[in-house]
Amino acid sequence: MDIKHSEMILEVAIVGAGFTGLGAGIQLKRAGITNFRIFEQAAALGGVWRDNRYPGLCCDIPSHLYSYSFAPNPGWSRRYAPGREIWAYQQRCHEQFGMGSFISYGMEVVAATYDEQAALWVLDFRSGEQARARYLISMSRGLSLPQYPKIEGIESFAGAAMHTACWDDNYDFRGKHVAVIGNGASGIQAIPQLAKVAASVTVFQRTPSWVLPRKDRAYSALRKVLFRWLPGAQRLHRLQLFLTQELIYPALKNPGGIMHKALTWLATTHLNRTIGDPVLRQKLTPNFAVGCKRVLVSDDYYPSFLLPHVSLQTTAITGATENEVICADGTRHRADVLVYSTGFKNIGDMPFAITGKHGKTLAQVWGQEPAAYLGVVTAGFPNLFTVLGPNSAFGHQSALFVIERHVNYIVRCIRHAGRKDWRSMDVRGDVQHDYNEMMQQRFKGMVWSGSCPVWFKNEGGRIVTNTPDSGFGFWRRLMRPNFDEFVVEQTRDERPTSGARYARAASE
Template sequence: MAHSVVIIGSGFGGIGMAIRLREAGVHDVVVLEKAGGLGGTWRDNTYPGAACDVPSHLYSFSFERKTDWTRRFPPQPEILDYLWHCARKYGVLDKIRFGTEVTEARFDEDAALWRVSTTTGELDARVLVSACGQLNRPALPPIEGRESFAGTSFHSSRWDHGTDLRGKRVALVGTGASAIQIVPEIAKEAAELRLFQRSAPYVIDKPDRPYRAWEKAVLRTVPGAYALSRARIYAMFESRALGFVKYPKLMGLMEKGFRKHLEEQVADPALRGQLVPGYRMGCKRILLSDTYYPALGRPNVDLITDPIERVTPSGIATAREHYDVDVIVYATGFQSTDFLSPMKIVGRDGRELNEAWRDGAQAHLGITVSGFPNLFLLYGPYTNLGHNSIIYMLESQFRYVLGCVEALRRHGLDWIDVKPDVQDAFTREMRERMRATVWEAGCQSWYMTEDGKVVNNWPGFTFAYRNATRRPDPRHFTVRRATAR
């Protein structure tokens, strides 16, 4: 017996999609999760200082408001607790099969089913939803000798909590979003911290603080207070899209704020000079922190800007010096443009998704892929953001997928498949619009494929995406009715 919907992944996308399907009356849903617990990136990233850079009230589902967040920017444990709460409250926890990794999904056109192979067995689905996210597979740098290191080494998203860093000589490779949260924490206990920087990030003020008891009381008891807070934050963040996607020159205003922040927090002119990026603000992810720059000024912290040449059994070598260390932490990001890897996805006529995406990932509205009927992606290509909450984008996608699932049921369809010309037109539009954005201002970022295509980000306002995904357009799809078998 085939399941109505099988969802891969139990992060915000998978849990939210399962909840929305249940509320729509679709109860035969299975969520496949390779790990032993739900949460996606918020389960995996347990490094010291892990937190979100989107305010709490916006980094949560609109249908499940939480008025007792402890801080304006939520810490990792609290976000993970929130996801567990949502899964329990809305009755989807028992839909999750933990410890079940998908290895292959193959579309059986005759039966109009997805045949899904996992590490624990086989199952069939009428509809397959990928909620794997973009930031789930760690990227380790191809540095010579990396495997030769005799000490402890690990990626930031696979933090080794059994390693005590107190009094240790620690090397941290990378200065991205994870690193700026890690540095202030481990600088407090490590004897020496060597931070290896390839390119300086833009780091701006993070107005974080605990919520006061009276603020929580107002949010809990005053009608409209929470909605107003959420709307205010949304409008403030959404306005930044003008600089990212419409008028990149406006980023100059934010850059002035960055320079002011840097000057206030870093007194040493030489160190300050090393922390000024050599690319336009916004081209790479803008980071938020009030503790990163002060941590770099500590006497036990050393910022190293010379390129790493190799890793040795005892440490890290640049062209000019060798640094003996006890622990190496790689805060080097994720394989963000390989959306469904390492799964093998096979659609109509035996076509593999990796082959279909050899020139870069493509999906109409970031959700449907031509030649792969009844397959829907959450947080797929062209749906990441540089300025607002991805939860807002996910909720737009939930509604679109629900519309497709309802169309299958209402019209007695075996499958729907987005037309190739529709997908091609969307991809051309995205690539054309992307040229005007700050993300194509000349830097290399995790938004890009190896050949320089930005395939992760949405080049527009989030409300425009919500409007575009309000309902599926029947003219965009080819269909097969159940009577055709």
């Protein structure tokens, strides 16, 4: 990091240059706030779309919906874009909005501490450098930290091993015996591709998932030209996709209603039409309601089990040897390589310590029951904004939709605080408490309530990740901040340097 930046006080510090950090930076700049810096630990932007490279990687939300509304891409190749194309889209946004001078690469944040006396966030980097900022924006990040299962004897395994989120591009799967542990969103994309080259693929399934047909298709050249020259047509297509995704919400809201029955019929029909073997079909049939866990989409996952060299194991793994995976029924399965498709850690798991008022860390305050107001601000952590925080994930809408709603809310807060010369703003504890209790009440009767075995519940059964809102409801809730809900402190003498000064320094 340039020494000029370490000596000055930023208006805003942003951690990470994925969709969240990039979007926050673009919207701040568009709002006229240029005294900000995005700190990225890697050597390139992109976040999960930079890091994830497993075969078959693509988005499970339609491409025209999985993009910024202010930066439409008329050239998406397919209804569901592959991962490298999404990464390329991020790079185009970076260039289009001139974000190059605002990103510092190779800057890994190891701690962020709120200085109560100065009302500033102090960021410590692994390099030993520091930065100070009035406001801090960070993704909660728990959902980007890979989760690994505990397997007895795994240290003796002599073959290769990789998580789908940490893929080894140099490993040659041709002719190998592949053991895939888990069948989540990444697994159902990678398994069909691995089956094309491997000698055998053994899928170790703990719990089956409901899978809907993806119905993926390429966009025609004519359609792409139409979107390019008639932007209104593309916006209309995006709205149609949003409304289609929104149709899933009534099924989640009312598991006994007609929309849930329709969704169940679609999922079971997709399974029954593909898998004729009743034994295999039973193994792939979940014992919980559709929508209880994340509904996946795929056209080629079920057909991969019809191949003679692909098998499904549903008995729990009890151990591993040098070249085998051992199951509870005593069976041993040869493996040259282990592929973990076991998801990510919970939202409460933070990649670095964030310490707020009175020396309390965010991890301590959230504990087993992460709670924030609107998923964005947490009492006791002034001027801290988290994107995709507690109770803000959807079971049916795009994560980019959430990111934009959160970022727009944050930018409005920062602009208003600047106009009022506020030194700090901290959401009131009673507001946060009442909001989160209301959220939990609204979950009652939804498909996730009761005994639904979802990972986004804590040990006490409290839903801590998803929101009970529809897309429209979430949009309305985040539309305009209510500043009566904050405890504010007026500005003293020490203030952030001007945006003009920072803009000059950043370009040098």
